[in-house]
Amino acid sequence: MKTLTLTLAAIVGLAGAAAADPLEGMWRTAKDDNGNSGLIQVAPCGAALCGTLVQAFDANGNQMSSPNVGRQIISQTVAQGGGEYRGKVYSPDRDRTYNSRLQLSGNTLSVNGCVLGICRDGGTWTRQ
Template sequence: MKTALIALAAIVGMAGIAAADPIEGRWRTAPDDNGNSGMIEVVPCGNAFCGTLIQAYDASGNPMESENVGRMIISEMQPHGGGEYRGRIYSPDRDRTYNSRVQLSGNSMAVRGCVLGICRDGGTWSRAN
């Protein structure tokens, strides 16, 4: 009986480790100042989450070349409860990194960031399937 309980506890523990965090996955950004958007892949990195631009899109939604593909856009992102995460987000159109706060709600992520006291709405990103 004791062995069965230990095995069950190990299985439950491993299932918790295998479960993805809600922020993990692919996210389509809101259009930037130029109308361009991107696909960001968010994965665990250390004790936080990071996101890399894996595809850029022009204002018409067509894939485009970008020197930022492969660049880390999200860094140091950590959960703060209730679907809120805080970290840093790089904005290619402004060439700035913002201290950011995101709020997850289902398959949407509201993004907001500040740098040197200037804050900007980063729009709502959508989870990609």
């Protein structure tokens, strides 16, 4: 009985790992208006995906402290099919949250967002 329970637990664990969304993982952002970038950890949050800033880097690529570390940069993000995702993305350099369109292609992620008809190209993020 103990062996059966462990086997079932392992199968359930592997099934969950196999079902991970391709967007999940660590992403290095493009440089912002100040030349800064960050590492975003994307993981499930409820029925959507969210991305939290876990490290910040200055224009020279050196790790720096930031009040935004720990903040959700990506939120309410849901797959639309064909590598496209829609949700929200927060831009620390402009202190704005945009309606986002993310396009996943292999290990790159094109990030774009709009708010009140004003759109911004968030550049290309790379998987780490």
